[in-house]
Amino acid sequence: MPRGLLLRLVRGAAVVFGVVSLTFLLLHLAPGDPVQRLLGPAAGTQEIEAVRRGLGLDRPLLEQYVGWLGRAARGDFGTSIAQGRSASGLLGEAWPATALLVLLSILLSWLVGILIGAIQANTRRRAVDASVSILTVALNALPSYWLGLALVMVFTYWLRWLPAYGAAGLDAEFLSGTARFQDRLSHLTLPLLTLTLIGVGGAARFSRAAMSELRDAPFLVAARGRGIPEPRVVLRHQLRNALVPIVTLLGLSLPALFSGAVFVEAIFAWPGVGQLLVQAVQERDYPVVMAAATISSVLVVAGNLLAEVLVALVDPRIRSRDAA
DSSP states (O other): OOHHHHHHHHHHHHHHHHHHHHHHHHHHHSSOOHHHHHHOTTOOHHHHHHHHHHHTTTSOHHHHHHHHHHHHHTTOOOBOTTTOSBHHHHHHHHHHHHHHHHHHHHHHHHHHHHHHHHHHHHOOOHHHHHHHHHHHHHHHHSOHHHHHHHHHIIIIIISOOSOOSSSSOTTGGGSOHHHHHHHHHHHHHHHHHHHHHHHHHHHHHHHHHHHHTTTTOHHHHHHHHTTOOHHHIIIIIIHHHTHHHHHHHHHHHHHHHHHHHHHHHHHHTOTTHHHHHHHHHHTTOHHHHHHHHHHHHHHHHHHHHHHHHHHHHHOHHHHHHHHO
């Protein structure tokens, strides 16, 4: 294994360990007792203590953490306090919805963002560049929960075009193939549009900056002088040489995208990990929160490692440096 990759894996493991340790500590120090929430206000003291002993919540905090860490290393994240089901099973049911939402938003936001950035970097009209820059800065600064609520107000309550909650209608199971697909698509549109618009702002601004530095580069001037069409110059030469910083930002944007997906899923009642995590935090469902935090941190670290690998693929100098 190359030394550079080994060091990245060690750093990634340290990040995951730090995230889960801090999450465990803050979760147990936060006010609220999961057993009281589970049993309700009518439960007696003896009943509450019996359930706490059964769940192992009466043990010292360090002992609970070491025990959880040992089980998590074997892939056992425990049983949900609120639902009585495996935390891994609950996350397994919720991950496909989150993956669909996040992956589609990454694809759309970066395709649109790179297109907008390329247009800005190569336009000679300052008014167009300034207007688009104002729009992208505004999109990049908007909180995802505010934008989501604004889209619900416009497209659900004012125009009555799109549903605002859930992944399917109440009658979805009775619909035919085409009608069912249209129903799922209509429910996906608003949460996907929210995440995509947020991502477009940052992708467009970064792409513009990376490509503007190369606009008047000698090799691009020479390519235009040879009569190569402008779209080919931009795609084959300018964009290709600007990919290193763009791919780097893509990896760094994954943590923000996952955190933004939590708010978006909660707003639109999208049945993904974000909504499950919000419900688990409200119910003080420790096993589910810890499982979601662990898997999310692993995916974020894996995304950053993937971004570094992609950067090495598009920039031979980095491959040479790692080999050395």
